[in-house]
Amino acid sequence: MRMKLKNIGLIAAGLATGVFATLQISASAQQAVTTAAAPLPLDQLRLFAEVFGQIKREYVEPVDDKKLLTAAIKGMVSSLDPHSSYLDKTDYQELQEQTKGRFAGLGIEISQEDGLVKVISPIEDTPAFRAGIRPGDLITRINDRPVRGMTLDKAVKQMRGEPGTKVTLTIFRKSDDRTFPVTVTRAVIRVQSVKMKLLDPGYAYIRITSFQERTTPDLAAKLQDIARQQPNLKGLILDLRNNGGGLLQSAVGVAGAFLPPDSVVVSTNGQIPDSKQIYRDNYENYRLPSFDSDPLKNLPAVFKTVPMVVLTNAYSASASEIVAGALQDSHRAVIMGKATFGKGSVQTVRPMTADSALRLTTAYYYTPSGRSIQNKGILPDVPVDQFADGDPDDVLVTREVDYTNHLANTQDPNEKKELEDREQRRMEQLRILEEQNDKKTPEQRQKDRERKPVEFGSADDFMMQQALNKLEGKPVEQSKMLVADSAPKSPADKAAAASAPKAAPKAAAKPAPAPKPASAPQPQ
Template sequence: MLHLSRLTSLALTIALVIGAPLAFAAQPAPAVAPAGTAATAKAPLPLEELRTFAEVMDRIKAAYVEPVDDKTLLENAIKGMLSNLDPHSAYLGPEDFTELQESTSGEFGGLGIEVGSEDGFIKVVSPIDDTPASKAGIQAGDFIVKINGAPTRGQTMTEAVDKMRGKIGQKITLTLVRDGGTPFDVTLARAVIQVKSVKAQLLESGYGYIRITQFQVKTGEEVSKALAKLRKDNGKKLNGIILDLRNNPGGVLQAAVEVVDHFIKKGLIVYTKGRIANSELRFSATGKDESEAVPMVVLINGGSASASEIVAGALQDQKRAVVMGTTSFGKGSVQTVLPLNNDRALKITTALYFTPNGRSIQAQGIVPDIEVRKAKITNEADGDYFKEADLQGHLGNGNGGADKPTGSGAKAKAMPQDDDYQLAQALSLLKGLSITSGR
């Protein structure tokens, strides 16, 4: 199973508890690599290292302050073996494996935040829309320094997350540090997180907005429905579309491919390179473009990772969309879930993915075509200027149009772009593209 996400290995294994949308695509992986590959080249067992391993186990069992059983020591050894490979490989126990499988449904319990680790602290990667965390104002980049008053520094990710666990409805207080400022407390109630991965609306007549919060199994299908709804609501062909992938941490590889497929008619979407069989894959468009080739802008930022970068990179390389925002996260590796016996599994990095033009995004990210940083919008009141139509005895329009005196315009309904600078810039660009394309 191919899995795309950007959290640290321990965060990945317990993400269900705190709301991280883990996902994997159904892609079988061989239990043994094909003969003749480097993966199966037999080498003599490192007997000296195995003797050292056995000796360390014996010393721990004999000298550690508390009794430790063989099972615990061996499981810890396996976890260490995986965690030292890269930040995304991990050993999944029965509970972690179950949580990983369940999370693709888009419903899980927790606070609605994705976390990673940095400098020994728990760091918020991104809050998930419409969850307790996002409603409480928690932001990407916040450090969680305390959980219910207990410092998190020095704790493992698992230990910290265990403290966040609890019954639905119970409250938990997180102490956060933002931008190096003074610590402050946020109290949240644990909840069942039901995440809709796709949201869509018309920003203005003719201009559609689609936001994908994460890539779940049904995200491709949801985008198809969103496009149909936007066309219906608009009553005619759209003038342009904004695809918002900001703070989208990734998810199911196949879902990312399906999303791109809705916007292009032909061409390569993404390909992967790895060492084991089935790790070298190529995904191309099937010709079912549902966007009617209207002008398009894709929004990304530092919170856009993995599957989000596949989508942005493909649409950028295929010259289908203008990518706007800030450079993405840079997670360009693929994880495969290899089931073991006793309901356990390994999640290991097996491949790197590449954009149609052969770019590896790993540790570099997608660079936007137009950089637009986050900023606050301050709306100034537009004075009611005296107009020609206010003058007594003014001439009529001549073409039969109605007069438009001062104050005749209807008050505009509040829209997402009103206080979202990056989105407002994307909409302005989209209007320009629409005008120049003659739509």
């Protein structure tokens, strides 16, 4: 059986990522084609060959064939959408390394905006996080070299280096309207994907920072600890903020810890037969090669029924959105916070040579009720700001829909009008924010600059406190802002999509094939 390592999340280019991605990784470069192959566009291929020859003959200096053709492939693939790309040797190797929760770099996730490098999120407990880099920061220079005009790959290579060496980033922070340097020491990044703490008697907090190979067994161990220390558990907070994704099996496992057995977690649908799948929370669908047994087998039954609140924000993407969507559709948990990133597509990574691969969008994914979250995200049941005095910088956040070549939501015939309305609401938010900033005193501006990012799960975590209030039956302080990304659902959202795979009756359910260790891709 051909092995597949299904993988959802963000792709690490060493110290940084390009964009949030939902992935299937195939260990084989060959795949049987069940549909007739489209004829090659000979005229266009002839034109390509002529352009290539012209460059070789007349460009101002000699050009390496491999470098030129690789650039052509990268340009062809990246023009499709924000998540399709060609992976060279380094990218492909580090893609595989990051799922194990250990890689070298600064600990930031990035994309591009207006020719600059934009920080999606610093990873907790990493050099970038400790240096005070924030989501939304724009990197304008790397070691005094201008970023504008660099490809994302080149910017990543400039920031990459040996652990212990330093790199200076010049940061433009929109919310403060200022530019300043930050020096960060490179390090080996070890990501702890599951964190736990006990709150008031009877209440507990679990934070998942990413979905890695060990996430499901680590979560099971933490839940066992909670059950031992809180035998009369009354409520649980699951924090998915700033979690850009990870392995699909881990997302299914996390959802399965809280859902009834054989519940649908997510489905996918695309052109090829392999893309049409329904994933239930059965062991076959969250088993990974490193597992000796089912980590959820002996989980206390209380976690299937205990009241839950799931915290999300704009940096909750891919696998996080799958888990939040599954728990929301099943009415298993209240979703609180901000609308998620809104990436509802699946990418397949196939090796092309021994040390390169193609990452290509091959399917959309759907929540159990059949919703596509593409460009919409998971909308919170209870919108709550990150800070007690509001969350004005939310208007500056980049989501999937803000990418110029994002895919459309095929379920929603009114998407164009809805996106126009959303942009109008955002412009109104921006106008209000600018008016508020104009009225601030120098002292207030300085206080804003000195405000540190919230430490998730700490006593100062306002959003977490509101989740605890919800579980304890106390008043919840909802968002003060115009909520551009929490608008009422359209009729298209409320109806199950005709294009989404329908869940079969439980007796006829066929689990997706589990991966086999022997054929797993290895770092090159």
